[in-house]
Amino acid sequence: MFMGKIKTLSLKLEDQKLFILDQTLLPHKELWVEVLSPEQMCDIIVQLKVRGAPLIGVAAGLSLALYAIGGATENEYLKACERLRSTRPTAVNLMWVIDQLIKAATTAYNPEELFNMAVQFCQEDIELCQKIAQAGAELIKDGDQILTHCNTGGLATAGVGTALGVIAEAHRQGKKIHVYVDETRPLLQGARLTTWELEKLNIPYTLICDNMAAHLMSLGKITKAIVGADRIATNGDFANKIGTYTVALSCHYHNIPFYVAAPYTTIDFSCSRGEQIEIELRSPAEVLGVHGAFESVIWSPKTANTYNPAFDVTPAKLVTSWVIDRGVFTSPTF
Numbered sequence: 141m142f143m144g145k146i147k148t149l150s151l152k153l154e155d156q157k158l159f160i161l162d163q164t165l166l167p168h169k170e171l172w173v174e175v176l177s178p179e180q181m182c183d184i185i186v187q188l189k190v191r192g193a194p195l196i197g198v199a200a201g202l203s204l205a206l207y208a209i210g211g212a213t214e215n216e217y218l219k220a221c222e223r224l225r226s227t228r229p230t231a232v233n234l235m236w237v238i239d240q241l242i243k244a245a246t247t248a249y250n251p252e253e254l255f256n257m258a259v260q261f262c263q264e265d266i267e268l269c270q271k272i273a274q275a276g277a278e279l280i281k282d283g284d285q286i287l288t289h290c291n292t293g294g295l296a297t298a299g300v301g302t303a304l305g306v307i308a309e310a311h312r313q314g315k316k317i318h319v320y321v322d323e324t325r326p327l328l329q330g331a332r333l334t335t336w337e338l339e340k341l342n343i344p345y346t347l348i349c350d351n352m353a354a355h356l357m358s359l360g361k362i363t364k365a366i367v368g369a370d371r372i373a374t375n376g377d378f379a380n381k382i383g384t385y386t387v388a389l390s391c392h393y394h395n396i397p398f399y400v401a402a403p404y405t406t407i408d409f410s411c412s413r414g415e416q417i418e419i420e421l422r423s424p425a426e427v428l429g430v431h432g433a434f435e436s437v438i439w440s441p442k443t444a445n446t447y448n449p450a451f452d453v454t455p456a457k458l459v460t461s462w463v464i465d466r467g468v469f470t471s472p473t474f
């Protein structure tokens with residue numbers, strides 16, 4: 141059984157104890173929380189303390205495997221799998237990990253084997269991110285001013301990230317780039333998390349409100365956009381953080397290349413079109429105001445009617461290229 145340590149930007153495994161960095165408190169507070177059960181991991185995922193499609197899968201897998209080696213019966217383990225599988229319906233990496241852990245357990249319930257598999261998912265994600273970063277950095281040129289949406293870096297994966305990993309690799313290669321960061325309402329993953337990562341990476345950036353991107357494009361301030369994905373259909377349509385579709389439409393109008401970066405584990409080979417992707421709906425509270433380490437503010441009437449889809453679907457025809465660990469695809473022939 142794997143006895144080593146795992147340490148990523150927001151996940152730690154030490155002596156078979158799992159810790160996560162509470163992302164709801166970033167950037168003002170860095171609090172590591174021990175995860176003691178899959179039930180607690182469900183709450184952590186629903187509250188977005190752990191988030192980003194690849195990281196959700198990895199974190200869920202590790203909590204299930206620890207539950208199994210901690211003495212859970214096969215029945216208890218399978219129930220926990222089902223419960224975790226339903227926490228975030230759009231992020232397909234979660235289902236990808238859990239389905240494999242269910243299949244392995246129902247073939248032969250071997251907790252040590254499940255633990256090794258969960259560690260392997262984590263290690264594989266690190267490798268996939270590296271490959272995406274290498275492939276995608278080829279697309280970035282000296283002087284590029286790159287728009288990104290949401291957070292797709294080391295806080296969203298076990299590795300260097302997807303879209304943000306590409307940006308970081310281009311910077312590491314010495315390309316002079318500038319990043320425009322969409323704040324990403326309602327939960328501000330851009331304003332709180334991507335900025336935090338870019339500060340650490342020393343990459344020059346400018347934070348903008350989501351509704352400013354098209355204006356910047358009209359001024360010639362954005363030369364490329366790159367985003368991540370929560371689920372990619374086989375025809376190339378993909379779901380990502382709400383607001384991504386608007387970025388893609390604006391890029392299309394202004395003739396700006398629009399890239400999506402993701403590991404193959406984000407491609408749902410059972411989903412042929414974007415309309416088939418279930419979109420997670422979230423609480424009205426997230427639209428009525430903001431909540432974080434900076435306290436809670438509700439700026440709307442508490443009774444205001446709200447609608448809060450966490451993701452939207454960008455049609456394949458708006459995508460210039462799909463940057464996958466297997467290479468850069470200009471058509472969805474993954």
Ligand code: MRU
Pocket residue numbers: 188191192193194289290291292293296297301302303329367368369370380381382450
């Ligand atoms: O709701 P979130 O913060 O989990 O949404 C995250 C995104 O939309 C990311 O772009 C996506 O998961 C890819 S992360 C590598």
